[in-house]
Amino acid sequence: MSGDTEAAKPAGELPIRVGGDDYAVISSVPLAESPLPPAPTQPRGEASSIPQYRRSSSLPEPADAETLGAGPADSSVSDAMPPSRRERREARERQSFLQTDRPEEPARHGARGALNKLGFKVSPNATEQSERDDETAVSRHWPGPRTIAVVNGKGGAGKTPTTILLSAVFARYGGAGVLAWDNNQTRGTLGWRTEAGAHDRTLLEMLPETERLLGTGAQSADLAHFVHHQPREKYDVLRSKPIRLAHENRLHPQDVDAIHAVAAKFYRLIIIDSGNDESDPMWLRMIDQADQIVVATTTRDDHAEAGALLLEALEDRDERSARLAEQSIVVVSQADPKATAADVDHIVNGYQELAREVVSIPFDHEMVDGHLHYGSLAKRTQRAWLSAAAAVARGL
Known part of the structure; x- marks a missing residue:
């Protein structure tokens, strides 16, 4: 019976089959009007044992980003490598363990200096600090x-x-x-x-x-x-x-x-x-x-x-x-x-x-x-x- 069906099929129509090893014709479409893309070309010298038919599935085909209106897909997103340890280190500021500010020396003169000789730690007054600033200026x-x-x-x-x-x-x-x-x-x-x-x-x-x-x-x-x-x-x-x-x-x-x-x-x-x-x-x-x-x-x-x-x-x-x-x-x-x-x-x-x-x-x-x-x-x-x-x- 199968042979009769195929014989009765108009010329130029392509049978579409589904199933595992057994295939049944469920429709016939004129070749000139077929929406199916042409079968991929196999490299010369290679043969494929897979039939060149689109498999029917209950799951929809994945849509690409251009079809959804998102424009061309950005390959840099998928191809981006995770940042290296050096890049992660440079991206953040680490507080140095070394002291960068010039430490202030305690007062040396006057009553404040006398207190420091007794073991206290008293900063210099404005007069002594001004003198130190001038010393720093001429030491450059x-x-x-x-x-x-x-x-x-x-x-x-x-x-x-x-x-x-x-x-x-x-x-x-x-x-x-x-x-x-x-x-x-x-x-x-x-x-x-x-x-x-x-x-x-x-x-x-x-x-x-x-x-x-x-x-x-x-x-x-x-x-x-x-x-x-x-x-x-x-x-x-x-x-x-x-x-x-x-x-x-x-x-x-x-x-x-x-x-x-x-x-x-x-x-x-x-x-x-x-x-x-x-x-x-x-x-x-x-x-x-x-x-x-x-x-x-x-x-x-x-x-x-x-x-x-x-x-x-x-x-x-x-x-x-x-x-x-x-x-x-x-x-x-x-x-x-x-x-x-x-x-x-x-x-x-x-x-x-x-x-x-x-x-x-x-x-x-x-x-x-x-x-x-x-x-x-x-x-x-x-x-x-x-x-x-x-x-x-x-x-x-």
Whole structure:
């Protein structure tokens, strides 16, 4: 009977069968109208024993994401790998076991310091904390050398003491690598107020050796032939030769560049004591090399006026000089023991609008004449110079 059925089936129709090993025709569909996809092509040389018919099932065929309107399936979701241990560690912040904050030291001075000696732990008061902050500021080491020019167009305004004591503070708290340089065409006296080394050489003897000192074979110890080490405060001095006439000491801008290049190679801080002639090419070249300007003045009106005029002239020179003037530090030294607090305030207040910071230094007999040592100053004078150096450091 089965054969009769198949014989009666119109030509071009495909039987659809269901069941296990026994198949029965349940319908016949014209081949041209069949909704079934064509049978998958078998690779050449391979045969399949599975009949190429769609099996009937009570379960619906799975619908893909595009049919459901969700757009093309994102293969990255199914193919995504779970995060590695390193990725999970980097995704979260672990609290370090190491202490990153600088621990606060207990008070050392005054009644609070006395309590700490008895076993208590008392923090410093505001005055002592301010001193510690200034010590931290001047102890910094900057990435690359820094140059500070101490200036005033008037002689006797305190440029040399300012150069010496700033050098002493920076060397004392920040370590070695500080040079005080006498860049004075008119008989600079930096060498007279500091200790001499085992020789009498000056920058005039160094100048012919600058090319060698800039070479790869030069060492910092080679500078001992030209600079004068200060054993108490641990900085070096590069002297001028004040016994010679000004025209015999004459340097040119390229000479300043050469000496500065040597100083910058071997020192982290270069503090320059300048001359009084602001039109001198040597003076102007120093300004071009400076990272910070310090105006030194006393409480005398002519000294203060000369410093103020200098800052105004720098503002008009060029953009860089104007920026140096705006960020300058003014150090007002009380050179006259009879000067009153009102005299000091008059100068300090007058500079407030011209400079970034103004620091006043009290009168001290140790600053008047002779060799100048930071350790010989009164405690309050030392504290004032520490404040002045910290003000400079904040601008570097």
